[in-house]
Amino acid sequence: MLSLSRHRARPAVLAALGTIAGLVLAGLPATVSHAADQESCRPDGLYRTPGVDVPYCSVYDGAGREKMGADHQRRVIGYFTGWRTGKDGTPAYLAPDIPWDKVTHLNYAFAHIDGGNEISVGTDGATNPATGMTWPGVSGAETDPEFPYKGHFNLLNKFKKQHPDVKTLISVGGWAETGGYFDDSGTRVNSGGFYSMATNADGSVNQSGIDTFADSAVAFIRKYGFNGVDIDYEYPTSMKDAGHPLDWPLSNARRSGLVKGYAALMKTLREKLDRAGSADGRHYLLSVAAPSSGYLLRGMETFQVQKYLDYVNIMSYDLHGAWNEYVGPNASLYDDGKDAELAAAGVYSTSQYGGIGYLNTDWAYHYFRGSMPAGRINIGLPYYTRGFKNVTGGTDGLWGKAPSTTCPAGSGLTKCGDGAVGIDDLWHDLDTAGKESPAGSNPMWHAKNLEKGVVGDYVTQYGFPAGTRLTGTYARKYDSTLVAPWLWNAEKKVFLSTEDEQSVNAKADYVVDQGIGGTMVWELAGDYGWNAGKGQYEPGPTLTSAMYEKFKSASPYGAKRSTVDLPAEALDIGVDFGQFPLGDSNYPISPKLRITNHSTATLPGGTEFQFDYGTSAPANAKDQSGWGTSVIRSDHTGSNVGGLKGDHHRVSLKLPGWQTLAPGASVELDLVYYLPVSTPSNWTVAFGGRTYALAGDLARGTTVVEPGSGTPTPSPTSSGGECANPGWSATTEYGGGSTVSRAGHSWKARWWTKGEEPGTTGEWGVWQDLGAC
Numbered sequence: 001m002l003s004l005s006r007h008r009a010r011p012a013v014l015a016a017l018g019t020i021a022g023l024v025l026a027g028l029p030a031t032v033s034h035a036a037d038q039e040s041c042r043p044d045g046l047y048r049t050p051g052v053d054v055p056y057c058s059v060y061d062g063a064g065r066e067k068m069g070a071d072h073q074r075r076v077i078g079y080f081t082g083w084r085t086g087k088d089g090t091p092a093y094l095a096p097d098i099p100w101d102k103v104t105h106l107n108y109a110f111a112h113i114d115g116g117n118e119i120s121v122g123t124d125g126a127t128n129p130a131t132g133m134t135w136p137g138v139s140g141a142e143t144d145p146e147f148p149y150k151g152h153f154n155l156l157n158k159f160k161k162q163h164p165d166v167k168t169l170i171s172v173g174g175w176a177e178t179g180g181y182f183d184d185s186g187t188r189v190n191s192g193g194f195y196s197m198a199t200n201a202d203g204s205v206n207q208s209g210i211d212t213f214a215d216s217a218v219a220f221i222r223k224y225g226f227n228g229v230d231i232d233y234e235y236p237t238s239m240k241d242a243g244h245p246l247d248w249p250l251s252n253a254r255r256s257g258l259v260k261g262y263a264a265l266m267k268t269l270r271e272k273l274d275r276a277g278s279a280d281g282r283h284y285l286l287s288v289a290a291p292s293s294g295y296l297l298r299g300m301e302t303f304q305v306q307k308y309l310d311y312v313n314i315m316s317y318d319l320h321g322a323w324n325e326y327v328g329p330n331a332s333l334y335d336d337g338k339d340a341e342l343a344a345a346g347v348y349s350t351s352q353y354g355g356i357g358y359l360n361t362d363w364a365y366h367y368f369r370g371s372m373p374a375g376r377i378n379i380g381l382p383y384y385t386r387g388f389k390n391v392t393g394g395t396d397g398l399w400g401k402a403p404s405t406t407c408p409a410g411s412g413l414t415k416c417g418d419g420a421v422g423i424d425d426l427w428h429d430l431d432t433a434g435k436e437s438p439a440g441s442n443p444m445w446h447a448k449n450l451e452k453g454v455v456g457d458y459v460t461q462y463g464f465p466a467g468t469r470l471t472g473t474y475a476r477k478y479d480s481t482l483v484a485p486w487l488w489n490a491e492k493k494v495f496l497s498t499e500d501e502q503s504v505n506a507k508a509d510y511v512v513d514q515g516i517g518g519t520m521v522w523e524l525a526g527d528y529g530w531n532a533g534k535g536q537y538e539p540g541p542t543l544t545s546a547m548y549e550k551f552k553s554a555s556p557y558g559a560k561r562s563t564v565d566l567p568a569e570a571l572d573i574g575v576d577f578g579q580f581p582l583g584d585s586n587y588p589i590s591p592k593l594r595i596t597n598h599s600t601a602t603l604p605g606g607t608e609f610q611f612d613y614g615t616s617a618p619a620n621a622k623d624q625s626g627w628g629t630s631v632i633r634s635d636h637t638g639s640n641v642g643g644l645k646g647d648h649h650r651v652s653l654k655l656p657g658w659q660t661l662a663p664g665a666s667v668e669l670d671l672v673y674y675l676p677v678s679t680p681s682n683w684t685v686a687f688g689g690r691t692y693a694l695a696g697d698l699a700r701g702t703t704v705v706e707p708g709s710g711t712p713t714p715s716p717t718s719s720g721g722e723c724a725n726p727g728w729s730a731t732t733e734y735g736g737g738s739t740v741s742r743a744g745h746s747w748k749a750r751w752w753t754k755g756e757e758p759g760t761t762g763e764w765g766v767w768q769d770l771g772a773c
Contacts, residue, residue: 038055041059041062045306045681046309047698054278055278063559065556071553074557076519077378077521078103080525092135093524094141096138101548103166104167105166109232109523111220112193113172113191114181114191118213123184143158144157147225167285168227169230173194173231176244179195180247190247197265198258198261198264199257205260210264210268217229218272228273228284228287229273230286236300237255237300238256267305288313291315292314292361293359294359294676299582304679313378314361314364314368315380316381318330319331319359320497321419323416325403326344327340327399327400328341328359330385333503333506334362334481335362335482335639336481337357355641360640365516367676367677370613370678371678373559374515380519382521387419387440387495388440389419390402404418405418411437418438419437420438423459427441440497442496444543447487448537473489476498481641486498512550519547521543560700561681563647567702568702571706574598575595575696577594589672589673592671594667596666599706607661608652609684612647612649613677613680614677625669627655627759628758629669630651632651633650654759692705732754734754743758748767
């Protein structure tokens with residue numbers, strides 16, 4: 001699955017300034033007063049660099065929620081792209097065009113990684129959009145002489161003075177610059193980018209490259225006045241041929257180590273940003289643009305980096321497009337059980353999937369909700385279209401097919417769907433042969449003109465002749481189950497997946513109802529407004545304003561990860577998921593869970609561990625090691641048509657009765673599940689009449705203790721009521737069909753047995769787990 005090509009960032013080699021000097025040049029305060037207890041402001045589950053006094057309270061309140069201004073209860077994060085300068089004759093989108101009072105964060109797209117593993121926006125000079133370009137005669141684009149650089153960076157800081165609650169982040173990478181970069185002439189340099197900076201050719205972590213990059217990123221944000229770093233690495237997954245085809249010679253050779261390199265990169269960035277923030281008196285943000293596709297996430301293990309992030313921005317778009325023949329929405333909110341691509345793959349008919357369709361925003365949100373509070377997650381919305389032509393079947397094109405055709409040069413694909421072109425592909429990219437890449441990619445303002453039957457006066461700037469006429473009628477369609485609008489041209493058989501006020505308002509309501517942190521949009525230049533004087537749609541703030549209106553008086557976002565009360569005391573017991581089979585071999589998903597006892601107590605046989613995982617996967621996780629792994633509570637069952645109804649499945653597993661776990665010792669068990677999950681969370685461990693949280697969960701309000709201190713804590717969940725069946729006895733003989741109770745579960749003997757403890761015989765052993773009683 002491909003992402004929208006993110007064009008060309010023009011960017012540069014930077015020189016680090018000292019901490020205070022950099023802040024002064026950026027027009028920002030050199031210090032921010034510290035609250036007495038910074039830990040009270042740390043968001044739930046966020047990693048804290050050891051030994052560093054991180055000034056969380058400069059960004060977060062006492063509940064761990066981000067402070068964004070009285071009228072911004074949820075985030076509205078807009079990507080601002082550096083290449084829409086107007087210098088090529090197409091419409092410009094500059095800092096004065098941003099609806100500053102409606103957004104909370106701006107991500108500048110993009111910086112890249114240069115050949116020396118440092119962050120860069122290109123060579124400084126008058127033609128550099130980021131640091132040198134000017135726009136004489138453009139109202140509002142006058143540069144601020146306070147800053148020693150010009151370009152977009154000057155204007156962003158100029159407007160931040162007027163809107164001090166808005167935070168800016170430098171976004172690094174993107175689809176086209178993950179594994180390389182565009183030089184000053186616009187030629188792509190296949191340098192390796194993230195792939196070689198974070199991962200060596202043998203798959204090992206390139207810590208030297210990571211340190212170089214992270215140090216340069218810290219110096220960069222200090223120099224240019226950014227509030228943090230956004231990493232858009234597409235993609236650190238073990239799935240073969242993922243990401244930009246030009247990167248495959250580098251990325252495919254490193255697949256076995258990409259996830260480890262990604263985790264090392266994010267940990268290093270977090271720690272260096274924390275140290276810089278402590279010195280500067282301000283907390284620096286770290287975020288990522290994360291994939292939403294279940295296919296890509298399957299190769300990212302459990303997305304182990306979430307603990308290092310202030311928040312994650314889900315790229316919940318590009319879910320259907322002309323990279324294959326299946327015609328569907330770009331960014332539907334929900335599944336409808338009819339997705340033709342999923343149906344063809346057997347997702348709805350294969351029982352292990354539980355009927356769960358995974359190409360929609362709600363699924364992606366619940367994937368991350370399994371490991372993060374709702375408030376540290378933002379869902380993505382596209383301000384651009386995806387489209388097909390010559391569509392047959394479906395309902396007004398929806399779930400139809402676009403005929404197979406030759407793929408764009410350089411795509412790496414052999415069979416593509418027939419993508420829309422010409423007037424239906426205004427924002428088209430060029431393939432490596434310099435030809436239009438059929439994709440139906442349009443800013444939403446152009447799509448609105450198509451819907452209205454208007455040929456805007458701007459089309460000549462995109463190479464269309466004056467007097468261009470439209471063929472056929474672009475009728476707006478809407479599916480309320482999917483929450484997805486589209487345009488259908490019955491004469492041309494063109495399908496363009498869109499967003500508009502109805503869908504954006506519905507998604508904003510979803511954000512509020514679920515307690516989600518907010519939204520991220522790619523990209524601000526695609527939003528629209530009506531120009532009555534010209535009788536056409538143009539770039540404007542309509543969709544962004546709609547979200548702002550929904551969010552400004554909303555309740556505070558969800559700041560807690562767990563939906564039940566967890567113990568206040570935590571033990572230092574490590575739980576790690578590893579040894580994932582790579583790529584297409586990783587189905588069913590079968591990692592090893594390694595539990596390591598870092599406490600001073602020996603864990604006895606029967607010690608119970610419980611954890612949550614997201615309802616984006618069905619409730620059929622199990623182990624093959626005799627630990628009796630079973631789901632004891634599900635917040636959602638059945639298919640996900642119209643949305644998943646709850647956040648977590650609660651799982652119980654027990655150390656076998658004959659086994660103990662001494663201090664410093666580890667044990668491994670084999671797990672199996674069928675859709676990807678982010679890192680299981682909300683762990684508890686119970687033994688000796690006491691229940692503890694786990695330190696590694698990084699939950700707010702927990703204190704790490706040694707076993708046996710304090711007062712016994714009741715378990716936060718119940719395994720059910722009293723068991724009606726007689727208790728299992730090691731000396732009793734049981735015939736096939738006998739039922740007993742053991743450790744809060746009912747068990748049925750498959751054949752004659754004596755002395756074999758229920759919960760220790762494995763999935764195919766004598767005892768069948770009938771569930772909690």
